[in-house]
Amino acid sequence: MTSLSVAAAGAAADAVAAHVPALVTDRVASRIFAQDPTLWGTAAEEEAAKRLSWVGLARTSRHLVGEVSALRDELREQGVDRVVLCGMGGSSLAPEVICATEGVPLVVLDSSHPDVVRGATADLERTVVVVSSKSGSTVETDSQRRVFEQAFTDAGIDPATRIVVVTDPGSPLEEDARAKGQRVVTADPQVGGRYSALTAFGLVPSGLAGADIEALLDDAESVADLLAEDDDANPALRLGAAMAGTAPLRDKLYLVDHGTEAKGLGDWAEQLIAESTGKEGTGLLPVVLDSPGGSDVPRDATIARLVPTDGDESDPAAPSTVDVGGSLGAQFLLWETATAVAGRLLGINPFDQPDVESAKQAARDLMSGDAGTASDAGVTDGPVTISHLGGDWIGGATTVADAVAALLGQLDPEHGYVAVMAYLDREGDAPFAEVADALAERVHRPVTFGWGPRFLHSTGQYHKGGPATGVYVQVTEEPQQDLAVPGRDFTLGEFISAQAGGDAQVLADHGRPVLVLHLTDHEAGLARVTEALRGGHA
Known part of the structure; x- marks a missing residue:
């Protein structure tokens, strides 16, 4: 059975004690999973109303398992086993950590540097390109797609057989891709990019690369009911409070690899936390560290130690620490829920990105x-x-x-x-x-x-x-x-x-x-x- 662990010490533990009872009383966890858009105030309500479907993705994304598996088998039969992902932010960070954790190769092209883009156009005979853009108008991914279309054509390969588009239904990218005969997989439009790990944006490139996306969904589904409980032991309430409830606010969050099995989890969480909370003059600044040592930890910081699934408890002598462990699918849902909780504590809308x-x-x-x-x-x-x-x-x-x-x-x-x-x-x-x-x-x-x-x-x-x-x-x-x-x-x-x-x-x-x-x-x-x-x- 999948497990999650969140253990706080020092100021982070004080924040848990101070805020979790009120979060339970206000039924914040169950209301998040009921997709209640009123949790973050009137100004955020319109945006939140169309950004909460991520809570049910462990179930609603199941149809992708068979679809992606069939496409992968079709491509492998043709000798196509190199997957290049053209995407930015939430469209690329989740597949990167999924594939790194499972040890399957994935080329992530999230740059507009000409030397980098040119380098990704190697080995075209065995390459399939996944172009991911929620809006369908991201200039980086549009440019990358155009470069690959030309490269495939120059190599005598029909781009329509080698480009898979992931986008929201009705986007300009969907319309253009279908007109060109390219494969299109549409994602849930009621999910923001940085919460999209368990949508088609996370699952299609990962599954094509060889990751077990069904197991990932199983992991998330196994903790969904736990994270929806209005209970003092809810790991998401505890993590959200440890992140955003310290007094005074420790607004630097060190994400430190302490032996977690989830490779690159800190980079994914960095985007989720920074883009969700950094607005209106407040927010949490994630600082990603690949190892426990090497940098001073200032007084305005909390350390989030990314520990193995069965990791040790936090050091009770630490000034402010929270240990977080669990399998990758479970952690995706945990951090997403905790970040939504943190947004409520900070008084901001965690679903927009105005700057x-x-x-x-x-x-x-x-x-x-x-x-x-x-x-x-x-x-x-x-x-x-x-x-x-x-x-x-x-x-x-x-x-x-x-x-x-x-x-x-x-x-x-x-x-x-x-x-x-x-x-x-x-x-x-x-x-x-x-x-x-x-x-x-x-x-x-x-x-x-x-x-x-x-x-x-x-x-x-x-x-x-x-x-x-x-x-x-x-x-x-x-x-x-x-x-x-x-x-x-x-x-x-x-x-x-x-x-x-x-x-x-x-x-x-x-x-x-x-x-x-x-x-x-x-x-x-x-x-x-x-x-x-x-x-x-x-």
């Missing part, structure tokens, strides 16, 4: 020429061009090291955080992410690391909608070779540049200081930036 669109619009303005330059002309330090936004805080800095020091000088030592946003190759430049731990030790404050444009659909909402306590380092580069988007009047290089520039501009418009470091020579520039962030001089 994600602002960055998209700024990118569109830059693409159309309707906006000014996103940053100042900058100065050059060898292989790096330095520019900044959000005030005159940079002073006379002319080196990367001095510019980084000036940015960190803006950091609030009690409540601040640093966000490193890298518009680079997530796989090829993977070692660069390790700079986050070194920077955290340097500043003794939380440091998040996001790959662009992936993070725009995740922590990007918190950056702009959450508390104004962050300082931001954006790293961009010139692609080795640009890539035209078939049927569009822009290249991927132009698009990712506009995405970075648009996000930086919106951050600056919100009064956030942004340091932009542009690599004109990839290897030398990245080495210089890495050294500067670590605290040295290249």
Whole structure:
């Protein structure tokens, strides 16, 4: 039998004791599973009314098991066993953790970097591409789809036989895909993207890659009644209270891998929590750590230790800790419910993402020429061009090291955080992410690391909608070779540049200081930036 465990200690335990009885009295758990949209206030009611079907997905998604299995068998008979997923945010993060946990290969393409997209078009003879977009109008996935359609055609392969579209019914993508003869699987439109792990968005690519999606649904269904109970022992009420009920609010949530079987769970939970709660000047900032050690934990943080299913209890001496264990399907439903509970405690709508669109619009303005330059002309330090936004805080800095020091000088030592946003190759430049731990030790404050444009659909909402306590380092580069988007009047290089520039501009418009470091020579520039962030001089 699937089990869930949530054990809190310190301030997190105090929050559980303070809030869970009222949550039980108010029947919050049962009302969530009854899809009651009034739980988050009048302003949220309209959105919540069309975003709560995720509570029943363990049952309503069952029809996908046979459909996906049949399609997988058909493709395997043709020698097609490589699955590429084109998706952003909730459309890609759940399949990534599902497949990593089960040890089945899945290529996740959640970038508009031309070198990355081009690299994903390898091995076409054995490739099926899943294009996932809830709205059907996401520019990243539309561009990726167009590139693959052209690549298949050039290779003499009918794109209609190798592209599977997952989208909401009635979307522009559904209409276009059906007209082209491509396979279409529609998802439940009453589920938001970041709550869609157990919809077609999570299950279709995972099942095609070879994951056991029926077992995943079984795991979720086995805990659904438990999570719907108005009871002090409800794990979702306890986790939601530990996350959002500390007094004063510990608004940094460290998601630490402590031996969980769910590989990459922290990255999935990061998007769910940051985008759901980071708005109206409040929210919870997830900080994902791959191992228990290596970073200071500040006084305004709670540690969520992702433990094995039968993990140990939390350390009672810890300042604020919550241990969370369970199988992956069960944890999907647990964290979704807990995040909805946290939204109620924070007094916000956990189902909208008002500041994600602002960055998209700024990118569109830059693409159309309707906006000014996103940053100042900058100065050059060898292989790096330095520019900044959000005030005159940079002073006379002319080196990367001095510019980084000036940015960190803006950091609030009690409540601040640093966000490193890298518009680079997530796989090829993977070692660069390790700079986050070194920077955290340097500043003794939380440091998040996001790959662009992936993070725009995740922590990007918190950056702009959450508390104004962050300082931001954006790293961009010139692609080795640009890539035209078939049927569009822009290249991927132009698009990712506009995405970075648009996000930086919106951050600056919100009064956030942004340091932009542009690599004109990839290897030398990245080495210089890495050294500067670590605290040295290249």
